[in-house]
Amino acid sequence: MLAAERRDYLLARLHSDGKLVAKDVAAELGIAEDNIRRDLREMASAGLCQRVYGGALPVSPAVADxxxxxxxxxxxxxxxxxxxxxxxxxxxxxxxxxxxxxxxxxxxxxxxxxxxxxxxxxxxxxxxxxxxxxxxxxxxxxxxxxxxxxxxxxxxxxxxxxxxxxxxxxxxxxxxxxxxxxxxxxxxxxxxxxxxxxxxxxxxxxxxxxxxxxxxxxxxxxxxxxxxxxxxxxxxxxxxxxxxxxxxxxx
The missing domain is CATH 3.40.50.1360 (Rossmann fold)
Structure with a gap:
């Protein structure tokens, strides 16, 4: 799975589940947990999620101006x-x-x-x-x-x-x-x-x-x-x- 495909998958899971647990997603995809953590860091930098310990949560729309x-x-x-x-x-x-x-x-x-x-x-x-x-x-x-x-x-x-x-x-x-x-x-x-x-x-x-x-x-x-x-x-x-x-x- 390409990095862009993983990001789309993570965003879809975040939307459907309301949270992401890095180790669980890594196990499901059969890839290293570090890859998922890197994806989440990049997504957080782009304002697509809020990183928390062990994974990520949806970012709040209330941070807008x-x-x-x-x-x-x-x-x-x-x-x-x-x-x-x-x-x-x-x-x-x-x-x-x-x-x-x-x-x-x-x-x-x-x-x-x-x-x-x-x-x-x-x-x-x-x-x-x-x-x-x-x-x-x-x-x-x-x-x-x-x-x-x-x-x-x-x-x-x-x-x-x-x-x-x-x-x-x-x-x-x-x-x-x-x-x-x-x-x-x-x-x-x-x-x-x-x-x-x-x-x-x-x-x-x-x-x-x-x-x-x-x-x-x-x-x-x-x-x-x-x-x-x-x-x-x-x-x-x-x-x-x-x-x-x-x-x-x-x-």
Whole structure:
């Protein structure tokens, strides 16, 4: 089998199985595992997969630029946003992450809700300007343009002064083994800091993020209160998350 044929085969298996285990594929094809690992490195460099220990997972479409992500899975993000907004009770202090799903949460909030939203997303804060009864606090810092959020030392220091009832966490990948992942190390660190300041953490995960992975781990999936998703309840990763004791809120 030629290298190009192997790559096509690996891509097809990744699509059908949702993951690749290098030693298993090597055994099936009767070739050295090092060849498969080299193929996976090349595929990862081309943005076709996300390498993990022992193999590869689908790459998340949520690593695209902000404008592109705004057009991906719009209906699913709105369903997730509505389910997330329903968790916010009057009087709560809520940490709201950045990203397109978090932005959809602002539109799903009841107009009579009295609550405090703390965010490191200027876009999210601007969307709440016209909300009549929600107080908004913005955490300042260096602007990470990919996700339109602040990060870095100043933002993390400001976040450590907050105590919240819940954190609505946005990620680019959700997997029972790879965990909750995103595409930037500083952004992952900021998300961990925000998660440490909330009593409960809920993951905003529209279906395209389930089973996908990105380079940097935010948290293990077992460290959150629940995953909010519109993915099929029978999705293999959703079933694995449930088996690991992780609550799933169906959107």
């Amino acid at each position: 902000y404008a592109t992500r705004a057009t991906v899975a719009v209906d699913g993000k709105e369903r997730v946003a509505r389910a997330a907004a329903a968790l916010i009770r009057p009087g709560m202090t809520v940490l709201l992450d950045g990203g397109t799903t978090a932005l959809a949460v602002t539109s799903a909030l009841p107009r009579d809700l009295r609550a405090t939203i703390v965010t490191h997303s200027p876009t999210v804060a601007a969307a709440l300007v016209d909300h009549p009864t929600v107080e908004v606090y913005v955490l300042g810092g260096r602007l990470f343009k990919h996700s339109a959020v602040t990060s870095g030392a100043a933002a993390a220091e400001a976040a450590r002064l907050v105590t919240a009832d819940l954190f609505l966490l946005g990620v680019t990948g959700v997997h029972h083994e790879a965990g909750l992942t995103t595409g930037d190390a500083d952004e992952a660190a900021m998300k961990r800091t925000l998660a440490s300041r909330a009593a409960d953490v809920y993951v905003l995960a529209s279906s395209e993020k389930i089973g996908a992975a990105s380079p940097f781990v935010v948290l293990p999936a077992t460290d959150v209160s629940a995953v909010i998703t519109d993915a099929d309840p029978g999705h293999p990763v959703v079933e694995e998350l449930r088996r690991d004791g992780i609550a799933i809120i169906e959107a």
